């Protein structure tokens with residue numbers, strides 16, 4: 001459906017999974033949809049320098065928890081293609097770049113998760129070989145495995161979530177947890193894609209999601225492109241639509257879930273969960289299990305990214321507030337687990353009590 005983040009080989013093939021182990025993998029670059037250009041234009045960027053990949057993640061050229069994890073793993077693989085030093089330095093250089101890429105954004109655990117997974121696989125391979133071509137291949141293959149697994153997990157999330165989507169429903173989502181935020185299909189949007197493919201008719205209400213408008217620019221764009229009935233609303237309209245009986249279900253994605261089920265997602269999610277509880281509307285969070293951080297007992301330990309004040313003072317580049325007014329700009333908030341009806345994962349739906357189930 002959407003090739004949000006892929007491996008572009010030097011001979012121009014686009015890969016979304018690793019070929020069989022006896023096939024040599026070609027060097028290449030990370031190819032990204034430039035999400036800062038949507039919905040005006042569908043443009044692609046091909047990157048290989050660590051600083052360019054770090055910058056793309058930080059500027060939200062690629063964004064969404066699973067997608068930044070995939071981009072970072074592919075980024076590490078492409079950066080290390082250029083390593084020409086002695087094999088003994090390969091591991092330390094890869095570690096240095098992985099540690100650097102991990103600093104691009106703090107909240108989504110998938111970024112650290114995928115880089116650590118790539119480094120663990122590389123370290124294991126380095127026990128058996130010091131041949132540079134093989135070590136380079138190991139990093140490309142593992143990054144492509146992460147990408148392919150994400151696509152499969154998103155599809156499975158969709159299959160588990162599809163029974164929640166009944167004909168005629170109004171479904172509210174926030175930010176973008178769709179194909180643009182993952183390898184494909186999305187997390188929160190995956191059940192909607194599958195229900196639509198099965199011929200079920202429903203309406204999606206997409207919050208515009210200030211300050212960076214991921215709902216307006218990305219969710220509305222990708223749902224409309226797929227032929228799904230979508231109505232764009234401003235963030236301050238949800239309560240009134242719920243009260244009017246237009247919304248029967250809320251599904252959102254997440255950047256990190258603590259062991260007790262407390263859930264970090266795009267700023268504004270917590271407010272929606274409170275509203276859903278008040279109006280007795282089920283509130284589901286969709287995620288691959290790589291988004292669970294069982295090392296954190298609860299949501300108070302999740303690092304929340306604070307972004308530049310100009311994102312609030314400006315709208316699409318235009319000033320909308322005094323240039324020096326003080327601003328708060330937390331990119332995420334934490335929804336307490338007791339407001340969550342269930343987690344839709346690739347292995348099924350997890351319902352309360354969550355303790356001990358999120359590992």
Ligand code: MRU
Pocket residue numbers: 060063064065066108174175176177178181182186187188214252253254255265266267331
């Ligand atoms: O700042 P963003 O656009 O990266 O925020 C993304 C979200 O909040 C998504 O809901 C979350 O990463 C889940 S994506 C499947």
